[in-house]
Amino acid sequence: MFDRALLDELCDLATRVRTLAKSEVGARALRDLLPTRRAMLYFTQPSTRTFLSFNNACHILGMRTSEIRDPSTSSEVKGESFSDSIRTFSSYVDVIIMRTKEAGRAAQAAKLMDGIPRPVPVINAGSGSDQHPTQALLDIYTLARSFEPRGGIDGKVIGMMGDLKRGRTVRSLCYLMRHYEGVRLVFIAPPQFAMESDIKAYLDEHRIAYSETTQLSTVLPQLDALYVTRMQTEWDTAGESRAVDLKPFSVGTHELTLMKRDAFIMHPLPRGPEIDPLVDQDPRAMYWRQERNGMWMRVAVLIKIFGVERIVTALAAADGQPPLGGRLA
Ligand code: CP
Numbered sequence: 530m531f532d533r534a535l536l537d538e539l540c541d542l543a544t545r546v547r548t549l550a551k552s553e554v555g556a557r558a559l560r561d562l563l564p565t566r567r568a569m570l571y572f573t574q575p576s577t578r579t580f581l582s583f584n585n586a587c588h589i590l591g592m593r594t595s596e597i598r599d600p601s602t603s604s605e606v607k608g609e610s611f612s613d614s615i616r617t618f619s620s621y622v623d624v625i626i627m628r629t630k631e632a633g634r635a636a637q638a639a640k641l642m643d644g645i646p647r648p649v650p651v652i653n654a655g656s657g658s659d660q661h662p663t664q665a666l667l668d669i670y671t672l673a674r675s676f677e678p679r680g681g682i683d684g685k686v687i688g689m690m691g692d693l694k695r696g697r698t699v700r701s702l703c704y705l706m707r708h709y710e711g712v713r714l715v716f717i718a719p720p721q722f723a724m725e726s727d728i729k730a731y732l733d734e735h736r737i738a739y740s741e742t743t744q745l746s747t748v749l750p751q752l753d754a755l756y757v758t759r760m761q762t763e764w765d766t767a768g769e770s771r772a773v774d775l776k777p778f779s780v781g782t783h784e785l786t787l788m789k790r791d792a793f794i795m796h797p798l799p800r801g802p803e804i805d806p807l808v809d810q811d812p813r814a815m816y817w818r819q820e821r822n823g824m825w826m827r828v829a830v831l832i833k834i835f836g837v838e839r840i841v842t843a844l845a846a847a848d849g850q851p852p853l854g855g856r857l858a
Contacts, residue, residue, distance in 0.1 A: 533708040535833075540670050542829035542838055543822070545845040550589060550825075555849030559828075562837050564591035569622040571615075572654065573600045574630045578798060578820055579654045579664070583626050586827035595622065612641050619649045624834060632657030650834050658695045658764055663830060664797055665701035667823040672754060674822070675793050675815060679753075683710040686751055690717040690778055691758035691803055692770070693724040698797040699758060703728050707735040714739040715748050719773050722760075745777060749787040754815075755780070755794050759801040781805040788813060795819050 549555030568587045572580050580598070587594045597603050605614055615638045618625050627635055635653035642648035655661045672682050679685075687706075689699045693716055703724075706712050714732070716724045716739060723741060732739050742748055749755070757780055760770040779802060780794060788794075796804055796816040808814050832838050844851070 531705060531708065536666075536669055536705065536708055538838070539666060539826065539829045539833060540673050542832055542841060543670050543825040544674075545841055546589070546828045546832070547825040549841070549845055549849050552849050555844070556589075558844050558849045558851055559589055559841075560591040561851070562590045562832070562840065563835055566590075566592045566624070566835060567622040568592050568594045568831075569618040569625045569627075570594055570596040570598075570654075571618060571625060571627040571629075572596065572598045574628050574655065576628055576655065578823060579628060579661075582820075582824040583652075583654060583663075583827050586824055586831055589824075589828050590831055592831070611637070615641055615651075616645060619645065619647060622649060624650045624652065624831070626652045626654050628655040630657060632659035635660075652830065652834075655697060658697050658761065659700070661697040661701050661797075663827060664698045664823070665705050666830065667819065667826040668698070668702050668756070668795065668797070669705055670826045671795060671815060671819040671822045675754070679791065681709075682712060684712065685709075685753040686713045686715065688715040688717055688745075688748060688752040688755040689724075689758070690745065690755060692722045692760045693718045693758070694722040695761035695764045696758040699724070699756065700728055702756070703732060703737075706732075706737050712737060715752065716741045717743070717745050717748065717778065719743065719778065721769070722773065743777065745784065746787055749784060750789065753789065753792050755788070755792065757794060757796045757800075757803050759796075759799065759803055775801075775803055779803045779805070780808055782807055784808075785811055785813070 546559060549559055570580060570583060584594055603614065615625065619642065625638060627638060633656060635651055635656045639651040642651060653660060653662050676682050676685060693699050706714065714737065720743065760773065762770045782805065785808065793813045793815040794808065798816055798820055832841055
């Protein structure tokens with residue numbers, strides 16, 4: 530559903546709200562944008578940052594939120610179907626933000642909305658090991674911000690390392706790469722956790738260059754950014770992750786000496802042992818800023834969904850002062 534214009538617009542919006550929120554008057558104006566809107570956060574798979582960043586994104590815009598995080602507290606335990614549960618949420622709120630262990634659930638919920646009289650937007654906040662689209666958006670925002678002094682994302686060499694087979698963040702990010710010119714991807718993974726063939730077929734179809742290796746040290750000096758991921762142990766059926774020697778797929782102080790001075794390291798978090806906490810001190814460690822960028826990007830997504838982007842642009846031009854001193858939404 531994304532194109533370059535929409536990605537650029539979302540990045541610009543995220544920057545505008547980030548700047549506006551720095552001042553008291555700007556933060557108040559943002560809070561006046563959507564005070565009558567309500568969001569449902571249906572997160573039945575564990576999450577820290579996606580849940581908290583969406584929750585806070587809603588509150589930044591003055592929205593109210595409801596949540597179900599533990600399915601044992603919902604009527605699903607009485608046998609209510611997934612479809613009936615989603616339809617019930619839509620009776621009370623204006624947007625459903627959902628994370629599930631099962632792949633395809635957000636798409637199923639969105640399809641259900643197409644057939645009911647009061648549909649509400651559905652945002653996929655992570656569906657199984659399949660997709661995590663808003664993570665990909667915040668990753669694009671982080672890449673765009675970080676590469677801004679170097680002409681943006683176009684033409685850059687981006688490494689993706691770790692459990693690429695079961696990591697939904699890298700899968701979603703690969704999809705968005707088709708909107709950038711001349712990007713080259715380098716997949717660095719243990720052979721049993723290499724990138725899946727459906728993503729490689731997609732990259733081939735869209736003529737996005739990629740290569741695969743198990744040797745980080747060989748490719749590290751060429752990379753403009755390295756996107757590290759953890760082993761997705763939650764999908765193990767027989768301790769597969771434990772069989773992997775993670776050391777060759779980890780970043781420590783030695784790896785920093787091999788990187789370009791202006792390259793940077795990303796990670797969707799949470800991290801395991803694949804990034805030594807000592808790396809956090811290096812200015813090329815981008816993952817904590819990436820995490821915070823997630824909240825601003827999710828504010829931007831909500832602004833776009835509810836169609837108030839022009840008000841935000843006007844506010845940004847007026848340093849947060851509401852036009853004519855009146856209410857905005
Ligand atoms: N990156 C990410 O999705 O983190 P959480 O699982 O904590 O939401």
